[in-house]
Amino acid sequence: MTTQLSPALDTLQTVFGYSDFRLQQEEIIEGLIAGHDTLVLMPTGGGKSLCYQVPALVREGCGIVVSPLIALMQDQVDALQQLGVRASYLNSTLPADEAYRVERALLTGELDLLYVAPERLIQERTLTLLEQSKIALFAIDEAHCVSQWGHDFRADYLQLSILHQRFPQIPRIALTATADARTRQEIIQRLDLADAKQFIAGFDRPNICYRIALKHNPRQQLLRFLKNEHPKDAGIIYCLSRKKTEDIAAWLNTQGFNALPYHAGLDAKLRATHQSRFLREEGIIMVATIAFGMGIDKPDVRFVAHLDLPKTVESYYQETGRAGRDGQPANAWMIYGLQDVIKLRQMMDNSQGSEEHKRAEQQRLNAMLGLCEITSCRRQALLHYFGDSLTQNCGNCDSCLNPVATWDGTEAAQMALSTAYRSGQRFGVNHLIDVLRGVENERITQLGHDQLSTYGIGKKLDANQWRSVFRQLVARGYLSVDMERYNALRLQDKCRPLLRGEESLDLRRDPVQAPARKQTKQALPDDIDVALWEALRECRRELAEEQGIPPYIILHDRSLKEMCQFLPQNLAEMAQISGIGERKLDKYGAEFLNVIHAHLAEPVT
Structure with a gap:
């Protein structure tokens, strides 16, 4: 008896070669197929791309992916074409005749996915082209680029709300791996996604x-x-x-x-x-x-x-x-x-x-x-x-594997803060350390800092230990760095209770030199034959070089490891390997089977 698969799950298995959805993928995908706007926060490597690629194949028309990554569009399209997906891209790197060919393919319904740079998308010519085409959805990748508070801000992203204005019936999905609450709110506001359902799939990367x-x-x-x-x-x-x-x-x-x-x-x-x-x-x-x-x-x-x-x-x-x-x-x-x-x-x-x-x-x-x-x-x-x-x-x-030693730094912190204050909050770390340690030099004498009450009271700590104290006081907000006064340290309001003795302060005890920790895991699981593993990798490398694409676009390491573990003997068994859909089975299945058969035929020495 066979079970009727949903269109999304069937596409996932036959095209992408995966048996099940991960995290919240299924709910996100089904919602987008149904025509709902969506905001997705999913950790890197969590499978964000599938959240729009699968619906684009299930829905009628072409999925338009807005991406700032012009340099990577070719690789993304290559990976999809390896799966049998009709994908292409439009950006400034294409010559005019090739861009025209892509535009014609969109108009005639010959594309499943089209990657477009944001600066290209917002041109009136491109918007008119989209209005004349059958569009399945809009996917706005790297959506945090819309945030003017963020480190990857792209000005062209600010105009992407035009998609909602010009194409109100077409569902949109905005995706990112990195956004705090403030950035999420800015994405919603600037992309006009107030009614979008939000999916926050968790930020943990336990590996x-x-x-x-x-x-x-x-x-x-x-x-x-x-x-x-x-x-x-x-x-x-x-x-x-x-x-x-x-x-x-x-x-x-x-x-x-x-x-x-x-x-x-x-x-x-x-x-x-x-x-x-x-x-x-x-x-x-x-x-x-x-x-x-x-x-x-x-x-x-x-x-x-x-x-x-x-x-x-x-x-x-x-x-x-x-x-x-x-x-x-x-x-x-x-x-x-x-x-x-x-x-x-x-x-x-x-x-x-x-x-x-x-x-x-x-x-x-x-x-x-x-x-x-x-x-x-x-x-x-x-x-x-x-x-x-x-x-x-x-x-x-490192804190869990090698717990950090701490010490009661209350008195040392009070000494450091007092020295910064009594010297007029006009000096940097090195000078303050010299005062604390009672160093005798011309500058300290000329400034009269050898007469300060804190002069020489910190001789129990060496210079590196004092640097650790000052660094932690800056990091915790007790001191700030005044750039206009050559990195002078200034007291902050937060230090008052500490100076009055109303609170204590534990500080990290910095090691003299933190030893490098070796990884404990083996490079490969015990049940994998290294010779077969290397033979499969070599086969993958040769296939990739022939096509001028990265090896992982052919197959990920996970697929090769499963081949080593399960040793498929025919195409039906090879189809059960993770990451091998119908297209890749047809293109590469026999190649990898030949490697496995050759390896098993070799005599054990």
Whole structure:
């Protein structure tokens, strides 16, 4: 007896090769098929794309996907075409004759999905073309780009409310992996989605291990992390400046790694080449500014490292979310220091934003600092920021794996605050530490700071310990950094109860050097034959090279692992492997079966 499948589930299985929906996918998809507007927040790797791809195939007409990722549209379309989906794109990279061919295909109903850049979509010519075509739905991807408070703001996104005005009967779905409550409200307002049903699928990425440490020798810390834990893995390293990305990439190449720089200042052709190599080749490390990463669909990124502090928790979450999209263990590793805080605050003060914008950015930076300095489970704090929750410690962050030692820093904090106050709140960290430790030098004498009551009262702590105290006081909002007075530290209202002895303060006890922690998991499960695994990967690589596409577009690692475990012997058995739909079975099934048969025929030596 056969069970009648819903059109959505049938499409999921026959086209995409998956047996069941995940998270809230089914409810989202059925609602969109029924014609309802929807706002979806789903973690990176959670299956957002299927939420509009499946309805676009089920509903009559073509699904229009608004995406800011011009450099990645070709890869997204290639992946869909591999599944037998009639997909194309319209953006400024297409020559006029090719754009005309795509437009004709849309008008004649020959497309299932069309990716369009926002600046192209809002042109009157494009809107008229859409009015003359049969449209199934509008999907607004990376919807957080509409937020002027966010780090990925795109001005063209502000005009996308025109879709509701010109096409009121066509359902819209807005999707993002990163949005706090304020950004969600802005998306709803600016895209005219007041009546849209909201789906927040949870922000937890349990396969990612979050680790944050202090900078003491950044290059050697990074080198130890890579050599001990990711010697041959693909990964992304984020830096704050363009020059630093190039310097770190060049240095990593001298250390035996295959690293490429990426930032907005590079020639567009070189950026595209580097991005293509990262997607198509294995073991590439991309050293980048935040200009790189949005929409990157490479599933086997094993680590994301930050050599500088991100400006916001949203940035940190989105950037780290590019690791482990395949669900396998991955690392989010970061080092930071007080200079990062000073540099970021300087950038904020020099920005052209309004005072309200600067205050909002300051609050977000403070939240990022709070995540760094927290002594409890980092994942709990990260999820709490987005309105999500975790009832118990995660067991997969540095605070859980190596609990942080704390000490009663009340007296030390009072000494530090008093020294900043008595010296006129006009000096930076190094000078205040010299006063506390009773250093004898010409500057202290000329300023008369050797006569302060706090001069020499902090000799029990060394300079690094005092830097830790000041860093944590800044991070927790007891002190602020005055950029106009050469990074002078100023007291904040919050410090009054502490100075009066009405509250105590526990501080992190910083290790002299945090040892790198090796991953405990094996590269492959015990029941997988490594020789077969490598043979299947080689087959996948050859198929990908023939078509000029990334290997994961052919099949994800998960599919290859299932082949190793279940050893399918014919096409019917191969069809049961996750990720193999009818189209991929026809195109590649025999190729991979040949590899398995050849492997099983080899004598055991």
